[in-house]
Amino acid sequence: MLSEARKVLQQVYGYPEFREGQKNIITNLLDGRDTLGIMPTGGGKSICYQVPALLMEGVTLVISPLISLMKDQVDALASLGVPATFINSTLEAREVEQRLQGAMQGKYKLLYIAPERLESERFRARMHALNLPFVAIDEAHCVSQWGHDFRPSYVSIAPFIRELPNRPIVAAFTATATAEVTADIARLLELDGAGIFVNGFSRDNLELTILRGENKRDYIQNYVKEHTHQPGIIYAATRKDVEELYELLRKKGYAAGKYHAGLSDEERSYMQEAFLYDDIRVMIATNAFGMGIDKSNVRYVIHYNMPKNMEAYYQEAGRAGRDGEPSECILLFSAQDIMTQKFLIEQNQLSPERKANEYKKLQTMIDYCYSPRCLRNVILHYFDETNMKDTCGNCSSCKDDRDTVDITVEAQKIFSCIRRMQERFGISMVASVLKGSKAKKILDYRFDRLPTYGIMRDLPEKEISDLINVLISEGYLALSDGQYPVVKLMQPAADVLQGKLQVFQKVRKQQVKAAAIDNTLFEQLRLLRREIAQREKVPPYIIFSDSTLREMSEICPTTAAGMLKIKGVGEVKFRNYGLPFLELLRTYAGESEIGVAAYDFD
Structure with missing residues (x-):
């Protein structure tokens, strides 16, 4: 069966071979x-x-959870010449x-629906006859209350499958x-003896960067x-930040859009389509x-604020470079982001257990923002990835x-200082004592009488707080859970106090920009793709992805047979769109006749 699957992959999608993770999953399903x-975005x-x-x-x-995803798919x-359709709330009865x-x-061959559709008894009955x-099931993490995007409608999936006359094969x-x-997904979706394939969370084409203290x-x-x-995405934590950044960039003349829950359905739809x-x-x-959002050529994702947890961050950052091309993921971090996220957690009507879990996840994100370790490895460790290199060589x-x-x-x-304060206070209080603050609370506790009071008065209080956060991320200190976490000493801190262990930090230097690459042919191919996309009324990446155009510009095929060897150029796509690209490539290469008619597709 795998040989038949390879044939479909080549003829329909234009790829010669499955990735290793894809092959294992498809074999299991067949x-x-x-x-x-479990596959990374773009996998x-x-x-x-x-x-x-x-x-x-x-x-x-x-x-699938979103209407936009269904339409794109x-x-x-x-x-590609594959018969598929969707049913969602945008359609009339x-x-x-x-x-x-x-x-x-x-x-x-494929019918896309939203999980909410399964709550209709009439729709379920129609499915029984099919x-x-x-x-x-896409975005399967939505079924778990411990995931980062729980959706109650996903709970309807397992009962629906259970009711079907013949149980289908189920993939999540x-x-x-x-x-x-992962264990929660398998249990709640009642996956029957499922093969679980974790295909690695590493995205080698993404350059991860954390910047602290930037304007x-x-x-x-x-x-x-x-x-x-x-194309790029800038994520902000609040609608207010989105609106302010949107106005700022629009006034500067940049082609910017905005998207948040406060906009009307029509505004969101317009902005999304304009971006696609x-x-x-x-x-x-x-x-x-x-x-x-299945836009493959997003070249950068910037987080204007720190996200609430690692899952949300990596999923959002992963929307860059889905085509495998080098892309940047930049997180602009400030201490105010922590307060914003705590405020948002408190605004949610969550059970005490879930709220404690949200605070725990938030602290992991804070540690990431302060970590001097390889950023990719920090993420892979969080997702229990064991197959890691010592360093990625491509993060900040x-x-x-x-x-x-x-x-x-x-x-x-x-x-x-933390020990003398009996490990009962948070970061800002410890930093204030070390700075020698005369705040009423510090005087009330008589912390001004401690030997460590004012012992770091030469440093700004913010710098002391940042240093405490670095020591937390490195495991010398830990924070208790909750809205007001307390700093605790860990064993490595005791070793440092006893002179058994040293602690090191670094001072940043200015990075040098890489030399520009000549992208003339690539940009000409992108312009041609845009013209065809406007004529066909489809997003440009549906014609060919950026990675396909990049390979065309590097190899510059001048025959139909050569074009069909480019990844992402299947037979149907070549018939529908290939000729104008081939003409451009031949013109660029200084050739004239094309001779497409002589190529046999059968």
Whole structure:
């Protein structure tokens, strides 16, 4: 069966071979076994269920959380010559009925629905009459209350599958899940003896950067100015920040859009479509934007504020570089971000257990922002990844050429102060005592009488707080859970106080920009793609992805056979779109005749 799957991959999608993770998942599904796939964003999970769907008799039901994702997937499949459709709240009852009838008549191979649709008894009854050999569940982490995006509607999936006359093969996919959430998904979706495939969370094409202490507005303006021709997303924690950044960039003349829950459905739809079609280059958004946005050529994602947890951060950052091309993920961190996220947690009506879990996840994110370790390794460790290199060589920590400075004495001062304060207070209180603050609370506790009072008065209080956070991220200190965490000493701190261990820190140097690359042909191919996309009324990446155009510009094929060897150029796409690109490539190479008619596709 795998040989048949490879044939479909080559003819329909234009790829010669599956990635290792895809091959294992597809083999498991074609052997008739339930499957849970944990794959990073851009890892090619759609192919994992689309290829088996094309090889199975009947209609595959795909449960997907967002309307935009359904439309994008169906448009992309249509460009490949694959019959697919969706049913969601944008359709009138007559259109829903027509599409259901079409599914009954075997007109479609894939039918996309939202999980809320399963709450309709009438719809479930219609599904009972359909030949459903396979059900694929996207964004499966939404079923777990311990995941970062719990959706109650996902709880309806398991009972629906249980009610079907013949139980289909079930596959569930997500990009980010800890071991705890993975086990929860398998249990709640009642995956029957499922094969669980964790295909690695590493995204080698992403350059991860943490910047602390930047003037955020100035940084955004400068970055967008230097990357005006590249699509990017800027995530902000609040609607207010989104609106302010949007106005700032629009006034500067940049093609910017905005997206948050406070906009009307029409405004959100317009902004999203303009971004997908490259009419706007940079989208400023809250976390309401992104899940299911299948735009492959996003070149950068900037977090204007620290996200609430690692899952949300890595999923949002992972929307850059889905085509495998080098892309930047930049997090602009400030201490105020911590207060913002704590405020948002308190605003949610959560059970005490879930609220404690949210604070625990937030602290992990804070530790990440202060960590001097390889950022990719910090993320992979969080997701229980064991197959890690010592360093990635491509994050702000690994590329940091700062001089190493011995800060053992400063660390001892901090640890001694925490011990003398009996490990009962938070970071800001400890920093205030070390600074020698005369705040009423410090005087009331008589902390001004401690030997460590004012012992670090030469440093700004913020710098002392930052240093405490670094020591927390390095495991010398720990914070208790909750809204007001208390700093605790760990064993390494005791070793430092006893002179058994030294502590080091670095001072940042200015990084040098890499030399510019000649992208002339690549940009000409992008312009041609945009013209065709406007004519066909589809997003540009549905014609060909940036990575496909990049390979075209590097190899510069001048025959139809050569074009079909480019990754992402299948037979259907070549028939539909290939000729204009081939003409451009031949013109660039200085050739004339094309001779496409002589190529046999059969």
